[in-house]
Amino acid sequence: MGTFTRWLRNNVVTLFGILALAYMTLPNLVVLLFSFNDPNGKFNYTWNGFTLDAWKDPFGVAGIKDSLITSLEIAVLSTVGATVLGTAVAFALGRYRFRGRAMTNTLLFLPMSMPEVVMGASLGTLFLNMRISFGFWTILIAHVMFCLSFVVVAVKARVLGMDPKLEEAARDLYASPAQTFLRVTLPIAAPGIGAGALLAFSLSFDDFVITNFNSGDTVTFPMFVWGAAQRGTPPQINVIGSAMFFIAIAIVVVGQVRTNRKAKQKAA
Amino acid sequence: MSVLAHTGGGGGDDLKEPPKRGRWVPYALLAPGLIWLVVFFLIPMLVQGGTSLQTGGLEKGYDFTWHWSTYWDALEQYYPQFLRSFGYAAAATVMCLVIGYPLAYAIAFKAGRWRGLWLVLVIAPFFTSFLVRTLAWKTILADNGVVVDVLNTLHFTDVTALLGLTEGDRVLATPLAVICGLTYNFLPFMVLPLYASLERIDPRLHEAANDLYADPKTTFRRVTFPLSLPGVVSGTLLTFIPASGDYVNAAWLGSPDTGMAGNVIQTQFLRVLDYPTAAALSFILMLLIVLMVSAYIRKAGTEELV
Numbered sequence: 404m405g406t407f408t409r410w411l412r413n414n415v416v417t418l419f420g421i422l423a424l425a426y427m428t429l430p431n432l433v434v435l436l437f438s439f440n441d442p443n444g445k446f447n448y449t450w451n452g453f454t455l456d457a458w459k460d461p462f463g464v465a466g467i468k469d470s471l472i473t474s475l476e477i478a479v480l481s482t483v484g485a486t487v488l489g490t491a492v493a494f495a496l497g498r499y500r501f502r503g504r505a506m507t508n509t510l511l512f513l514p515m516s517m518p519e520v521v522m523g524a525s526l527g528t529l530f531l532n533m534r535i536s537f538g539f540w541t542i543l544i545a546h547v548m549f550c551l552s553f554v555v556v557a558v559k560a561r562v563l564g565m566d567p568k569l570e571e572a573a574r575d576l577y578a579s580p581a582q583t584f585l586r587v588t589l590p591i592a593a594p595g596i597g598a599g600a601l602l603a604f605s606l607s608f609d610d611f612v613i614t615n616f617n618s619g620d621t622v623t624f625p626m627f628v629w630g631a632a633q634r635g636t637p638p639q640i641n642v643i644g645s646a647m648f649f650i651a652i653a654i655v656v657v658g659q660v661r662t663n664r665k666a667k668q669k670a671a
Numbered sequence: 672m673s674v675l676a677h678t679g680g681g682g683g684d685d686l687k688e689p690p691k692r693g694r695w696v697p698y699a700l701l702a703p704g705l706i707w708l709v710v711f712f713l714i715p716m717l718v719q720g721g722t723s724l725q726t727g728g729l730e731k732g733y734d735f736t737w738h739w740s741t742y743w744d745a746l747e748q749y750y751p752q753f754l755r756s757f758g759y760a761a762a763a764t765v766m767c768l769v770i771g772y773p774l775a776y777a778i779a780f781k782a783g784r785w786r787g788l789w790l791v792l793v794i795a796p797f798f799t800s801f802l803v804r805t806l807a808w809k810t811i812l813a814d815n816g817v818v819v820d821v822l823n824t825l826h827f828t829d830v831t832a833l834l835g836l837t838e839g840d841r842v843l844a845t846p847l848a849v850i851c852g853l854t855y856n857f858l859p860f861m862v863l864p865l866y867a868s869l870e871r872i873d874p875r876l877h878e879a880a881n882d883l884y885a886d887p888k889t890t891f892r893r894v895t896f897p898l899s900l901p902g903v904v905s906g907t908l909l910t911f912i913p914a915s916g917d918y919v920n921a922a923w924l925g926s927p928d929t930g931m932a933g934n935v936i937q938t939q940f941l942r943v944l945d946y947p948t949a950a951a952l953s954f955i956l957m958l959l960i961v962l963m964v965s966a967y968i969r970k971a972g973t974e975e976l977v
Contacts, residue, residue: 420777499697518916651798
């Protein structure tokens with residue numbers, strides 16, 4: 404008993420951490436479980452019976468496929484936009500001294516510190532006032548706006564950690580400014596840019612609140628789920644939710660294996 | 672000039688050795704991104720302020736009439752929603768800190784070589800769309816479900832009912848369900864900054880505290896916790912702000928009696944189409960949050976947060 408209490412005291416934080424992880428993972432397990440449900444009625448909230456129907460026909464609900472395609476298109480385009488704009492800003496912040504630095508930081512910080520509902524409603528008000536009709540392009544504009552600051556944060560961290568001597572060395576070896584940038588600067592900053600782009604993609608793909616105010620009749624996947632919660636939730640929603648989870652895990656695992664292999668090659 | 676050079680080398684600024692060439696280069700790099708933010712973030716805030724003072728309707732069009740009473744009417748009618756917003760968000764932030772701190776601590780100091788796996792497990796659940804995961808809570812907290820049965824058997828719901836957080840033996844459609852949903856949704860925003868600040872702590876400081884005869888409790892209170900404060904500050908900000916503006920949890924896990932500020936803004940903007948009222952409500956929410964955040968920033972400094 405004494406050894407058990409001692410063990411418990413030593414590991415109480417770890418046990419609590421595992422409980423916290425369980426709390427965070429439970430909804431995913433429920434989503435996965437209910438993707439195999441054969442719901443009794445329109446709503447997929449209570450267990451009725453096992454079936455593979457939804458997995459066999461993941462797009463078997465009107466509108467779900469189109470909403471996914473729309474979400475992917477917007478996520479890809481807003482990732483490209485936010486990454487290009489954000490990387491440029493991050494280089495300016497990380498590399499140069501200029502007037503208005505504090506103001507720039509504040510302007511970048513504000514969108515991250517504003518509730519989405521305020522950003523969504525105010526941008527929607529702007530579009531209404533300018534008589535711009537809501538749709539694909541207004542969603543895209545909104546997504547680039549709120550992803551930008553996150554890209555800046557990710558890239559800036561990497562740019563600040565960069566050794567300026569490497570670029571000096573390139574210049575000493577008669578590399579032109581363009582060559583220095585493409586062959587030295589960009590490859591070193593690449594992990595930061597990649598992280599920023601991944602963050603932008605997932606933020607855009609999963610965004611509901613800001614999209615809600617600026618989408619008009621255009622339906623992204625989160626908008627589809629929001630509507631489904633009123634009309635009836637098909638298990639296909641759970642299938643796509645779970646599939647997204649497994650795809651993302653696969654990407655993480657493949658990325659990890661590749662970095663490990665690279666590290667081993669370098670060591671060898 | 673020498674003063675500038677001195678502060679540059681002093682480490683106060685995050686620039687190591689700024690190149691002198693190309694005075695216009697930084698502005699060219701900044702311009703596209705900053706213009707985007709000014710046009711689609713800053714100007715909308717101002718336009719929204721203007722719209723909130725207009726009167727009129729969809730058919731007749733709107734006139735700018737300095738109609739301040741929209742604000743008083745909105746506050747008079749919807750102050751309970753604002754109180755609930757900040758109350759639920761504060762409760763969820765405290766819950767996130769209580770759950771998130773031990774988790775971040777375990778990852779930073781106890782996980783050892785499994786640290787990477789723990790971090791993946793923190794982030795991985797969020798690869799499934801947050802709306803889909805929030806729907807799952809409807810199942811988890813359903814009446815007569817396992818969770819609610821256990822809570823009833825333990826008389827937990829009696830305690831929360833006394834506190835006004837639940838009604839009868841239900842959890843769904845009560846404030847408790849909304850707070851649980853908010854806690855769940857924003858927990859990683861607490862865990863990650865906490866982990867980042869804990870991970871930075873030099874383990875030798877713990878050894879030093881130990882050598883100086885500090886027991887584990889004292890070491891935590893006098894060494895670990897103070898050093899993790901930056902993480903606590905940004906974690907609470909990153910949890911409280913989005914939680915106070917959220918309307919999905921209140922709409923799905925709550926009842927009409929648990930509506931938050933976000934729910935009113937959403938209804939006024941998208942269903943009632945009363946844009947001046949929606950704009951006024953959103954402006955009030957923004958103002959209250961800016962006041963709270965700037966109080967925080969004064970302590971922490973933006974350069975560290977961005």
